[in-house]
Amino acid sequence: MKKKRSSTFYLLMAPVLLWxxxxxxxxxxxxxxxxxxxxxxxGAMVFSLNNYLSFFEDQIYWLTFVKTALYxxxxxxxxxxxxxxxxxxxxxxxxxxxxxxxxxxxxxxIWIGExxxxxxxxxxxxxxxxxNNFLVGVGxxxxxxVMLYTNFSMTIGLLYMSMLFMIIPMMSALESLDDSLxxxxxxxxxxxxxxxxxxxxxxxxxxxxxxxxxxxxxxxxDYVAPNILGGKSSLWxxxxxxxxxxxxxxxNEGAAFGFLLLMLSSGIIWLALRxxxxxxxxxxx
Amino acid sequence: MKKLVLTGxxxxxxxxxxxxxxxxxxxxxWKGYAPAKLVKDFEAQTGVDVKITYxxxxxxxxxxxxxxGGGFDLAQPSQDRISFVQAKYPVYQPIDFSRxxxxxLTSSMVDAVKKNAMVDGKSxxxxxxxxxxxxxxxxxxxxxxxxxxxxxxxxxxGKISYRLKRPLLIATAFGMGEDPFAxxxxxxxxQALMKRVEAKLIEGKKxxxxxxxxxxxxxxxxxSGDANVISGWDGKGWSLHETNPxxxxxAPKSGALGWIDTFAIxxxxxxxxxxxxxxxxxxxxxxxxxxxxxxxxxxxxxGAIEFFNxxxxxxxxxxxxxxxxxxxxxxxPVPDGFETIEAKVLDRIKAAK
Numbered sequence: 032m033k034k035k036r037s038s039t040f041y042l043l044m045a046p047v048l049l050w051x052x053x054x055x056x057x058x059x060x061x062x063x064x065x066x067x068x069x070x071x072x073x074g075a076m077v078f079s080l081n082n083y084l085s086f087f088e089d090q091i092y093w094l095t096f097v098k099t100a101l102y103x104x105x106x107x108x109x110x111x112x113x114x115x116x117x118x119x120x121x122x123x124x125x126x127x128x129x130x131x132x133x134x135x136x137x138x139x140x141i142w143i144g145e146x147x148x149x150x151x152x153x154x155x156x157x158x159x160x161x162x163n164n165f166l167v168g169v170g171x172x173x174x175x176x177v178m179l180y181t182n183f184s185m186t187i188g189l190l191y192m193s194m195l196f197m198i199i200p201m202m203s204a205l206e207s208l209d210d211s212l213x214x215x216x217x218x219x220x221x222x223x224x225x226x227x228x229x230x231x232x233x234x235x236x237x238x239x240x241x242x243x244x245x246x247x248x249x250x251x252x253d254y255v256a257p258n259i260l261g262g263k264s265s266l267w268x269x270x271x272x273x274x275x276x277x278x279x280x281x282x283n284e285g286a287a288f289g290f291l292l293l294m295l296s297s298g299i300i301w302l303a304l305r306x307x308x309x310x311x312x313x314x315x316x
Numbered sequence: 317m318k319k320l321v322l323t324g325x326x327x328x329x330x331x332x333x334x335x336x337x338x339x340x341x342x343x344x345x346w347k348g349y350a351p352a353k354l355v356k357d358f359e360a361q362t363g364v365d366v367k368i369t370y371x372x373x374x375x376x377x378x379x380x381x382x383x384x385g386g387g388f389d390l391a392q393p394s395q396d397r398i399s400f401v402q403a404k405y406p407v408y409q410p411i412d413f414s415r416x417x418x419x420x421l422t423s424s425m426v427d428a429v430k431k432n433a434m435v436d437g438k439s440x441x442x443x444x445x446x447x448x449x450x451x452x453x454x455x456x457x458x459x460x461x462x463x464x465x466x467x468x469x470x471x472x473x474g475k476i477s478y479r480l481k482r483p484l485l486i487a488t489a490f491g492m493g494e495d496p497f498a499x500x501x502x503x504x505x506x507q508a509l510m511k512r513v514e515a516k517l518i519e520g521k522k523x524x525x526x527x528x529x530x531x532x533x534x535x536x537x538x539x540s541g542d543a544n545v546i547s548g549w550d551g552k553g554w555s556l557h558e559t560n561p562x563x564x565x566x567a568p569k570s571g572a573l574g575w576i577d578t579f580a581i582x583x584x585x586x587x588x589x590x591x592x593x594x595x596x597x598x599x600x601x602x603x604x605x606x607x608x609x610x611x612x613x614x615x616x617x618x619g620a621i622e623f624f625n626x627x628x629x630x631x632x633x634x635x636x637x638x639x640x641x642x643x644x645x646x647x648x649p650v651p652d653g654f655e656t657i658e659a660k661v662l663d664r665i666k667a668a669k
Contacts (some may be wrong), residue, residue, distance in 0.1 A: 095667060157540045158542050179526075180525065258529055259533065262526055263666070266667045274659055278658075279659040280377065
């Protein structure tokens, strides 16, 4: 016998459905239909694939996308390298009561907001900024090192805002790793590297993968850090979408580019999951 | 369940009547264009509540286009960005000049804006303020920089900055000795000129420290000493001059670019009364002078000059000789489709090595 849903069920479902339909499904459908409309020579709006084709025809667009994607993969990998020791330390080494306080400290940059932290980095990295002043002051270098407005400063900005989203999933994966597994391996004579490679990494892969997905998506879709910290050659794909909407008023091409970003970055994630043998359902949990 | 719906309905009606009860003016403008003191005076004088949203030309157009001219009662786009937008997406309504106190305005400016913002014989804008895009230079470190062409002068390698947007393409053309505005009627010739501008800027890219992107980053890059020769706005240059006398705004030899920002009324404005009241209030000589003294930008109000303070007068006379003023290149309305050409050029420069 089929169970009859109570009215309370529908009442509780309503906000979720409204959210999904009004804020996600309808806007995407609108963008989707818009992306196929093209202004013909006589000014009429016609159905056309031209908006999508222009991405592949004009070298600057797909080249920018490739650059953005490769860079995002690089930053994601760096985020893993930088944060893994932190996550390991917080879950396995430090006492529980301190670790939750430390996680709280890690959250602070998120409270402040991306734009403010980026201006903070500008003050630190500028030619006459805090770091250069200090290094020149103690006599380590003679003239300031150029750090701001380079790929270096952009990477720092992107890493800084996305790091936390890598740490948290890795921590939850590491927390469920039984210490006795490590101890047993150690008793059986495994080296530290072997333990890391054979036990810790395989066990935490779902955490790394879900952190990696979040970081990759955040970085490839970021606008502020590449724009402000990135220097004169840091053309990010999101910037081109922004320009389509705001500088040339071509919303249709902008919508097409938005969809291309969504599809291509989803494709990259799918590929990465296949290559590492992960399942999305497992990673998502 | 019934109770819940009822409460919800009551709350909703309270919220909506609460917002409607008071007379409000929803203003879409630029930062600094509605000084707090004037807003307070206006609210005290008229009882109208002013709600301000800060924006820029591109976002203003995008916002109004998304709502088909709704959501705001008064906007302040630049005069060269009105007619082509209005012709394509009707987001504004014609100005009723009988309700604007034009007697207190500089008539040549009113006429120029009226003409430039004309669509089908109706005009869509009243001038509010004007200013120029020129150069901000650290005179101690780069005493000889005085023209657009210094933005690709190897002498200032690594100390140059500008905003990579359409005014810079125009400025570069003037710096190369060309007249881009003369080609506004000839798309093919303009496209060829943009090709030459692109080549010039890509060649000069290695000399550039960074492209600034907003008023704040413009100030930051020269204040911190990361750059000494930058493109910039007169008001920003003059306020920098106050904190560091070495830094000042100057009108480039080949001509500063003049812009005029206006008042335009969105098509679905809900409070026309308040909109016209605000226009007339802001252009009263005393209030207009307060704005100019505060922000440094010139005003369309004719009598305001009497109320300028010494600092404002000094700024204008220091940066503009009589010849510089005559040489200001006022932006004519942008022809439809030109921004697409320029956007591609800008993308290619940004992506170049």
